[in-house]
Amino acid sequence: MDRRKSIQTMILGAGAxxxxxxxxxxxxxxxxxxxxxxxxxxxxxRTPDELERIEKLNAEQLFNEHELETIAVLSxxxxxxxxxxxxxxxxxxxxxxxxxxxxxPDMKNTLLGGLMWMDHKSNTDFNTEFxxxxxxxxxxxxxxxxxxxxxIPLDDQPLEIQFFAxxxxxxxxxxxxxxxxxxxxxxxxNQPNVWDGVPQEVLDKHGVAYDPEWIAKCIDQSTRNxxxxxxxxxxxxx
Amino acid sequence: xxxxxxxxxxxxxxxxxxxxxxxxADPKTMTQLKWPYDSPRRGAGTDRAxxxxxxxxxxxxxxxxxxxxxxxxxxxxxxxxxxxxRTNHWGRISLRFGPKDFKGKTRDGHGxxxxxxxxxxxxxYDKVDKLIGVFGTNEDLEDDPNGFFLPxxxxxxxxxxxxxxxxxSGIPVIPSRMSMLTKRINNDRGICFYCGQCGxxxxxxxxxxxxxxxxxxxxxxxxxVKLFVNAMVxxxxxxxxxxxxxxxxxxxxxxKEYKLKAKIVVLAASACSSARILLNSKSKQxxxxxxxxxxxxxKYLHDSTGSSGMAFIPDLMNRDVSYNEDGTGGMHVYSPWWxxxxxxxxxxxxxxEVWGGMGQPNYGFGFDQGAFNKLxxxxxxxxxxxxxxxxxxxxxxIVGFGGRGEGLAVKENYCEIDPTTVDDFGIPVLKFNxxxxxxxxxxxxxxxxxxxxxxxxxxxxxLNRPGADRNHGLHPPGEIIHExxxxxxxxxxxxxxxxxxxxLHDVDNVFIVDAGVFxxxxxxxxxxxxxxxxxxxxxxxxxxxxxxxx
Numbered sequence: 001m002d003r004r005k006s007i008q009t010m011i012l013g014a015g016a017x018x019x020x021x022x023x024x025x026x027x028x029x030x031x032x033x034x035x036x037x038x039x040x041x042x043x044x045x046r047t048p049d050e051l052e053r054i055e056k057l058n059a060e061q062l063f064n065e066h067e068l069e070t071i072a073v074l075s076x077x078x079x080x081x082x083x084x085x086x087x088x089x090x091x092x093x094x095x096x097x098x099x100x101x102x103x104x105p106d107m108k109n110t111l112l113g114g115l116m117w118m119d120h121k122s123n124t125d126f127n128t129e130f131x132x133x134x135x136x137x138x139x140x141x142x143x144x145x146x147x148x149x150x151x152i153p154l155d156d157q158p159l160e161i162q163f164f165a166x167x168x169x170x171x172x173x174x175x176x177x178x179x180x181x182x183x184x185x186x187x188x189x190n191q192p193n194v195w196d197g198v199p200q201e202v203l204d205k206h207g208v209a210y211d212p213e214w215i216a217k218c219i220d221q222s223t224r225n226x227x228x229x230x231x232x233x234x235x236x237x238x
Numbered sequence: 239x240x241x242x243x244x245x246x247x248x249x250x251x252x253x254x255x256x257x258x259x260x261x262x263a264d265p266k267t268m269t270q271l272k273w274p275y276d277s278p279r280r281g282a283g284t285d286r287a288x289x290x291x292x293x294x295x296x297x298x299x300x301x302x303x304x305x306x307x308x309x310x311x312x313x314x315x316x317x318x319x320x321x322x323x324r325t326n327h328w329g330r331i332s333l334r335f336g337p338k339d340f341k342g343k344t345r346d347g348h349g350x351x352x353x354x355x356x357x358x359x360x361x362x363y364d365k366v367d368k369l370i371g372v373f374g375t376n377e378d379l380e381d382d383p384n385g386f387f388l389p390x391x392x393x394x395x396x397x398x399x400x401x402x403x404x405x406x407s408g409i410p411v412i413p414s415r416m417s418m419l420t421k422r423i424n425n426d427r428g429i430c431f432y433c434g435q436c437g438x439x440x441x442x443x444x445x446x447x448x449x450x451x452x453x454x455x456x457x458x459x460x461x462x463v464k465l466f467v468n469a470m471v472x473x474x475x476x477x478x479x480x481x482x483x484x485x486x487x488x489x490x491x492x493x494k495e496y497k498l499k500a501k502i503v504v505l506a507a508s509a510c511s512s513a514r515i516l517l518n519s520k521s522k523q524x525x526x527x528x529x530x531x532x533x534x535x536x537k538y539l540h541d542s543t544g545s546s547g548m549a550f551i552p553d554l555m556n557r558d559v560s561y562n563e564d565g566t567g568g569m570h571v572y573s574p575w576w577x578x579x580x581x582x583x584x585x586x587x588x589x590x591e592v593w594g595g596m597g598q599p600n601y602g603f604g605f606d607q608g609a610f611n612k613l614x615x616x617x618x619x620x621x622x623x624x625x626x627x628x629x630x631x632x633x634x635x636i637v638g639f640g641g642r643g644e645g646l647a648v649k650e651n652y653c654e655i656d657p658t659t660v661d662d663f664g665i666p667v668l669k670f671n672x673x674x675x676x677x678x679x680x681x682x683x684x685x686x687x688x689x690x691x692x693x694x695x696x697x698x699x700x701l702n703r704p705g706a707d708r709n710h711g712l713h714p715p716g717e718i719i720h721e722x723x724x725x726x727x728x729x730x731x732x733x734x735x736x737x738x739x740x741x742l743h744d745v746d747n748v749f750i751v752d753a754g755v756f757x758x759x760x761x762x763x764x765x766x767x768x769x770x771x772x773x774x775x776x777x778x779x780x781x782x783x784x785x786x787x788x
Contacts, residue, residue, distance in 0.1 A: 044276040045269035047295060050285050054278065078621040092275070099278040100601075147619035150612055165608075165619070172604035172625060177274035177281065182599060184626065185633060186559030190271055190598050192431035195565045197392035202558045208398040217375045217413065219389035219420045224429050227422045230368070234376055234386045 057102045066131075067115050068094050073131040074118065075171045077138050082184075088171055091178030097170050107166060114163025121160075194221050239366075239448075239769045240504050240751045243776030245456040245463050249783075252498055253453065254466045254487055256507075257295055257319030260326065262439035262450050269293060270438040274600045281600030289600060293439035294318040294327040298716070302662030306669040313539075313653070313670030314716035315510060321467060322449030323508070324719065325765070326439040329568050330446060331591070332372045332417040333762035334363045334770075336381030342758045346585045349647050352757040353729045353738040356383070362770035370446050370769070371423040373566075374415030382412075382574045388421045390414065390570060391432070394563050396554060396594035396637050397571045403695035404573055409590070409688065414572040417446035417765075426455065434597065436567025445567065466498070470663045473519035473528075474503050474748060480523030482748045485515075488663040502747045502779060502788065506772065509754035510539065510653050513724035514668050517655045527655075529725070529742035534735050536653040538723040539672060540759055543588065543643040545682040545711040547689035550613050550636060551698040554594075557634040563595050575643075575761045577684075584680040587761045588643025590688065596634040604629050613699050637698070641685030644761045645678045647723050651715070672715040682712035720764045725754035740775035747788050751775050 046054065063071065071094045081087025088094070101111050118141065122130040126137045133141075145164040148154065154162055175181040197218075203209055226238045245251045260267065269291040274280040283289045287297035296303075298314040305315050318324040337356040342349040360383070366372075367386035376384035390413035393401065401411040418430045418440075427450075428442025436445040443450040457463045468490035475483045475497060484499040505512040513536045519528035527535055568591070575587030607625065608618035610632045656669035686703055693700040704711035728734025731743035740755050742748045751772035753764045760767075782788045 044272050045267050045291070047267075049301070050290075053285070058278070079625055080623055082623070082626065096278065096280060100280075100282065103279050103282065103284050142621060146621050147617060148608075150609065150618050168607070168619075168621060168625075169605045172607060172629060173280065173599075173601055176599045176603050176629060177601065179273070179275055182273070182275075185599060185630065187596060187598060188559065188562040189564035189596070190273060190433060190435075191562070192433065193562050193564075195391050195432040195563070198395045198398070198563070199558075199561055202395060202561070203398075205558060206395060206399075206553060208395070208402065210392065210398070214413070215392060217389060218392045219373070224421050227424065228371075228388055230386045234364075234367075234384050236387070236389065 057099060060102055061098075062101045062108065063098055063112075063115075066129075067112070068098065070115050070118065070129075070131045071097055071167075073138070074142075074167060075174075077135070077142060078168055078171045079175055085180045085184035088175050090180045091175040093171055093174035093178075096174040096177075097167075100170065110159065110163050110166055113159050114167065117160045117163065194224070196221050239452055239772035240506060240749075240776045240779075241463060242452040242456040242459075243773055244504075244779065246459050247776075247780045249462060249780075251456070251463045252466060252500065253321075253463060254469045254471055254485060254498065255321050255323075256470045256490075256511075257321065257323075257468065259465065259467045260295075260320040260322055260449055261454070262293070262326065262443065262447060263441045268438075268441055270435050270441050271433060272438075274598070279601060282602070288327065288437065291435070291438050291600075292327050293437065294324055295320045303667075304659060304661060305667050306656045306659055308669060308671040311671045311673050312714045312716075313672040314714055315668070315670065315721070316716065316719045317508070317511070321453065321465065322439075322447045325446065325448040327437050328719075328765065329591075329763070330416040330418055330436050331568065331572075331763045332374075332415050332446075332766045333589075334383050334385060335359070335760045335762055335767050336379075336383055338381050339758070339760035339762065342586075346579065348585050349758050350726075350728070350733075353727055353734075358738075359767070359770050359774065362774045363766065365773060366766060366769045368423070370417055370451055371419045371421075371427075372415055372417045372766075373413070373420045375413045377412050379412075379574060385415075387415070388419065388423070391420055391566055393570045394565055394595050395557075396551070396634070397569065397592060399551060399554065399696050400592045400594075400637060400692065401571055403692040403698075404590070406695040407688070407691050408576070409573050409692065410576050411571050411573050414569045416566060416568060418566045419444045420566070427451065430566055432562075432565055434564030434567050469496070470661075470665060471507065471515050472663070472665050473515060474505075476519070476521050476523060476528065476745070478523075480521070480745060482528070482745055488665065490663065493663060502749065502783075504749045504751055504775075504779075505754075506751045508752050509721045509724045509756075510536075510668055512750050512752055512754050513653060514655070514665075516725070518666055524744070529735055529744045529748060531744050532732055532735060534649075534726065534733070536668075536724050537649045537651075538647040538726050538757075539651050539653055539670075539721065540645050540647045540723045541672075541715045542718040542720040542759055542761075542763070543641070543645045543674075543678045543681055544713040544718040545641045545685040545704075546713070547639045547641075547686060547693075547703070547711070548636060548701045549639070549689070549693035549696065549698040550610060550632075550701060551693075551696050552614065552635070553697050554635040554637070555614075555631050557596060559596060559630075559633070564597070565595075569593060582684065584677045584684065585646070586644035586681070588641045588681060588685060589761050590685075591640040591642060592637065593640070594634070594637040607632070610635075637693075637696070639685075639689040639692070641682070641688070642718060642761070642763070643681055643685070644759050645681075645715075646675065647726070647756075647758050648675070653724060670716075674709070674712060674715065679709050679712055682710040686710050720753070720759060722753035722756035722759050722764055725750050726757050727755040728757065739778040740771060741778070749775050749779060
């Protein structure tokens, strides 16, 4: 079993599956199929050196099973799944955090120490580990560390504050850089198209307009396939 | 460009490249149209400084190829080790110099005049426009001359906001001038399909990269071009008369030294790399390096000035995401320099680049959401359902500014050989000595003032303005990646390294066709001038060969 699958299995197998979103999208696409599709894209323009480093990182393990489960639980508290685009688990956020924690070792201690703080806090207050606490209890803990004073540099604030801010960043970025997250955001790009300006209703909504003189100089997309020729003064003839 | 011109003229050309072969169309190396989730790090810049999709093998650090910096000074040296080098990832901002840009000393007493003027280079700018393709508009501006442009793309939404905001302060805004094909220029290259990813190097060759647009066509035109890749040039070899006989290089594959014989050596390794090769080419005839009787090789190194800024524009919140606004890579509009230096406390100027819009999310997207909450009067931080709404409401509401300008070329900023350190190939490395002066800092302050004023005109909030303690955000030298000036041209061999045709004063069969020959940088980017001068130098080489002068 490869690492991606094993992480998913650990998380889902440990009861965190209750936190996964069960909307029509994921039901249409069984998890296994999603994973197979993802495996086929593991070649993404890396140089041999870069690929070697990724393989090396993949062979290492940063978080143990318990920590990954805690990350899975916490990430869904931070960003609950919602129809129709799921949540952090559908976005492989725990796998992403496992990788990035190795890729950027500076965050390693913040992540590991923060997870331990969450359990310690939960054990102290509720006599149970964070991942097994009720959602209400989990929120009580998060509420104490989720609002930091913006006027003090984050690095000068207690570790649990740093940890939560980092986790929130990683969960949000992990979700919105995933297939489901990009669908949730609504980004329409990254595909061949022909740009022909902002739609009129969008211009109207924001109270701006194109200057006709400016637009007259812009590309008439019906001529884009015609080879350009100019007169001696640089006036385009075609 | 020299490869293309010389090969087209029927000469045999050996191209010696320090990195691997690279073709933007190769699916194995291609990053264009990849999604963040194709990578376990979601596009983060751990391996590549501009993010992992950026098409540059190497950035300010290259494995096995160190450089040193004189303590108390700064320089960051970008290298792209691949066929086509940094033209694979550059911004494609393609600006001609204007008449004043070639005559700095005459203009304001600073620096030196070039030995040539705009009229000498204009025919070559025209030819470069037509051969390579650049979109833009003829605006009849004195120092941003007309050219042979393809029509520009229409502005994006945030660019309309920028235009309105800048014009309110009397700052001109015109369509940007970038080398992407909005229209076909021949049947060999594709047309832009608006993915906004020119930094990933275009697989249909719709943007300019030296490999896809010059080397490959040169190979097709006469079959005269032979590529030597993974070959680090150590020195230019010379005979007993001091004339160049070729180059010696270290193969990165076996770390052994090889020699190539040549009638003419043309250096285009980047300003600092070419200086390094010449300084390392010591011989009895050239004891302090080839072509260095002036002792000026490495001197007058200068990068563009740069200061950057960011604004939050409430009127751009809650964007309609129903359409794709990737557009071309980079900006569709920009501001050429507008100031009157008589009223300012610094010489020369800068242009403003603008970015923003609903781009592809990658690593870092959605970070510090709370900081924006504060700007709109919401509690910072938090978590839960609301995060989705916040992320979406701020998507596309950020506009960024890049001021890119002219720093002064001074002898005191230079690179030299550091004999104590070698790279993995045993070649002595460069040591940099570079300090900005007060005039560049004052220029950066003016950039910040402009950005802030434009932001206010856009109804926005200017973010994190850097103060005097941070040199008003002035980027350290080398960060704008426009290294020029190390082998400057001139009429007097005592005060310059090459003549006005890029030919070493000391050795008539060695030419430099990168930005080393620049006397000054202008507030333009250097690529279009490198290409024009390289073409001009190539014509001169062909002519001199015909006359049997070299």
